[in-house]
Amino acid sequence: GGSQDEKIQSTYNWSFSVQNDLGKGMILDVAYVGSALRHGYGQAYDFNAVAPLTTWNPKDGPIAKFRDPTSTGFYSTNLIRSQVGYAGFGSIPIWTYKGTSSYNALQIQLNRRFGNLQWNANYTWSHTIVYDNLAGTTTVNSTSTAAQWVDGKLTKNTTNRPHAVNFNVGYELPKLSNYWKNGVARFLGDSWKVNGNGAIFSGTPYTIGCAVTAAPIGYWTGTPTGGFPFRCQMGSNTYLPDGQYPSKTEDPRLQVPFNTANFTLPAIDSLGIGNTPPTLRYGPGAFNLDMSLAKNFKFGRDGRYGTEFRVETFNTLNHVNPNNPNTGLNYNFTTGAQTNAAFGTIQGVQVQARRAIMSLRFRF
Secondary structure (H helix, E strand, O other), X not given: OOOOOOOOOEEEEEEEEEEEEEXXXXXXXXXXXXXXXXXXXXXXXXXXXXXXXXXXXXXXXXXXXXEOXXXXXXXXXXXXXHHHOOOOOOOOEEEEEEEEEEEEEEEEEEXXXXXXXXXXXXXXXXXXXXXXXXXXXXXXXXXXXXXXXXXXXXXXXXXXXXXXXXXXXXEEOOOHHHOOOOHHHHHHHOOEEEEXXXXXXXXXXXXXXXXXXXXXXXXXXXXXXXXXXOOOEEOOOOEOOOOOOOOOOOOHHHEOOEOHHHEEOOOXXXXXXXXXXXXXXXXXXXXXXXXXXXXXXXXXXXXXXXXXXXXXXXXXXXXXXXXXXXXXXXXXXXXXXXXXXXXXXXXXXXXXXXXXXXXXXXXX
């Protein structure tokens, strides 16, 4: 524990669970779990960072004293540091207690453990929030310049699929020898087992991202130590009218009707930080079912030898599970043209098409 003023890393965990026997071999488990991190150790600031708008600013453009006369760019980062910071030093990381995150989840499980039919199903609702995730700077071996100048709340983000269902089932088929009592029926018709497992997931969070080409040197941040969360500026018309799609050539079923005109490059004096949130929406969910049919054949005295025949199918129902759409806008600074023709289109799947495998294994 520890107070905010003390800035000591604090981790809190809580859980509540109930288990009940419903009879007929069925057990129900319900649990609520959570955790929270406050003042997490591991985010580093660069004490010798070059402040924003040092090498460039919206009024003057690139600052001449930092330009390298032997090239078209600026002096090296450490040379600029020596002019405005501590000469003779490169990055000076200062480790902080800035990490903040939380996780909450409702977990429900129902299973049947006995008999020829056994199954298990579980459902999880979860919500994960993280802060200070500037360009992946929450790890202990990286530094964040931007975190010194930018409010950490700008990086509030969700990172998980909200809903997840997993299930599996195993069933031993009725023995043929129960109805036709002879050795052939027992050899060919007994000991067949069907197994299956599946998953139903919500989609993953994503947002619209901006990139720019042909921008003036040093533009937006005006610092070689960088690290700012470059984002689009968005308006209020996120989606196109019904029946319209970003691409006129791709299949409409594989597009999300984002309105390209709703997103622009951030303002010249914004440090490149537009108002598009880190999570704008959730992508397509996923459904998958795998099945298998197997039988063991026994040979020899006391069944010392055996053969297992198995047929397995993956994505048995051949369900289409599309990926998130392409959400990268690429603007030419000079012309203003958006040059990513794939924007808004879905170009892949989360689960591959159905596959079937037949195998025969001998045991001796």
